[in-house]
Amino acid sequence: MRLKKSVKIVLGIIIVALLAGIVAILVLSQRVRMNPDGTVGNTAGNLNNDGRFCEYDGTVYFLNSFPGGGLFAMNPDETDFRRLNSLETRNILAGGSYLYYYHTGISYEDAGFSGALGMRTFQRCRLNGSNATSLTTKVVVTGQLVNNYLYFLTADNDKVSFSKMKIDNSDEVKLADYQINPACAENGIIYYNGTQGNHFLYALDTATDAPREIWRGNLWNPVLEGDYVYYMDVANDYRLCRYSRSQDVIQVLADERIECFNVGGGYVYYQTNGQDAALKCIGTDGSNPTVIAEGIYHNINMTSRYVYFQEFQDDTTIYHSPLGSSGYEVFQAAKDAAAQD
Structure with a gap:
């Protein structure tokens, strides 16, 4: 009798221990893993062009x-x-164990591009697309991942708000009630152009969330590449320039109005305006100007090997071109992959 009672006690202890272990595993699996220092979710150039492509740790995530x-x-x-999911996404970020993206509310599932409408939300998921979690239902104009925080510019009717939120969906803090574009980030610092009375270059230290003035230029959409800040020159009809921080010198790269640009891999891709509108490519020093495609294009996104873009008023077809190449074509492999079940 005592033996049977002892066996029951031992079995009970084992069951309790197993249950405790299962609960611990479940809790740990749901815990959001923090990122290594220096994490930045995507390049400024990609985010300023709708953030449709994001390269991270040997993988390209894209809409x-x-x-x-x-x-x-x-x-x-x-x-x-x-395929990670069937959602229409923007502002794709990657860092540590997770992806982040803005879901526009449209799903491609079962009905092609005109799929069912759902709730717009900014989501976090694992790198394989699983365990998607909504972080905010606000309309995200642009956002960036810096270390363990997401920095958002959101819009609510005519009001904008700049805030930060920890990646585990905690510690949300409003930082400004005016436009700050957090796309350009490096070493824990967000660089952005002013929107309140001037277009100077500012730096926001994410360790303290304290801004400081960097350079009294007149710029829009700054992109940092080494010593240089690439930007659109507001005072001179949005021509393309770069500014050397060490030498305090401005260099004009394209003396014509541009609509958008991206920098990476030793190249600058930009879209010109006017009668001879075209997508062009130059070296980062302004050398070897090349026309890639005549007409009006946008959503210029870059990876380590390709540039991707779309024709204005056609956000369905994706074109691609190897970096530095003068030719381009439809991204047929992506089209074929999309058509597969």
């Missing part, structure tokens, strides 16, 4: 906007396509 598409992953050489 496959062809019919039947959604959020996809692939290798930088455009092989091994994987």
Whole structure:
């Protein structure tokens, strides 16, 4: 009798221990892992162009906007396509164990591009697309991941708000009630152009959330590359320039009005305006100007090997071109991947 009672006690202890272990595993699996120092979610150039592509740790995450598409992953050489979900996404960020993106409320599932409408939300998911969690239902104009915080510019009717939120959806703090674009970030610092009475270059130290003036230029959409700040020159009809921080010198790269640009891999891609509108490419020093495509294009996104862009008023077809190449074509492999079940 005592033996049976002892066996029952031992079994009870084992069951309790197993249950405790299962609960601990579940709790740990749901705990959001923090990021290493220096984490930045995407490049400024990509985010200023709708953030449709994001390269991280040997993988490119992107919005496959062809019919039947959604959020996809692939290798930088455009092989091994994987569907992560069927959502139309923007502002894709990656860092540590997670992806972050703004879901516009449209799903490509079952009905192509005109899929069912749902709630717009900014989401966090694992790198394989699983465990998606809504972080905010506010309309995100642009956002950036810096270390363990997401910095958002959100819009509510005619009001904008600049805030930060920890990646585990805690510690949300409003930082400003005016426009701050957090796209350009490096080493824990967000660089942005002023919008309150001037267009100077400012730096926001994310350790203290304290801003400071960097340079009294007249710029828009700054992008940092080494010593240089690439930008649109507001005072001179939005021509393309770069500013050397060490030498305090401005260099004009394209003396014509531009609509958007991106920098990476030793190249600058930009869209000109006017009668001879075209997508062009130059070296980061302004050398070797090349016309890539005549007409009006936007959503210029870059990875380590390709530039991707779309024709104005056609946000379905994706074109691509190897960096430095003068030719381009439809991104057929993505179109074929989108069509697969």
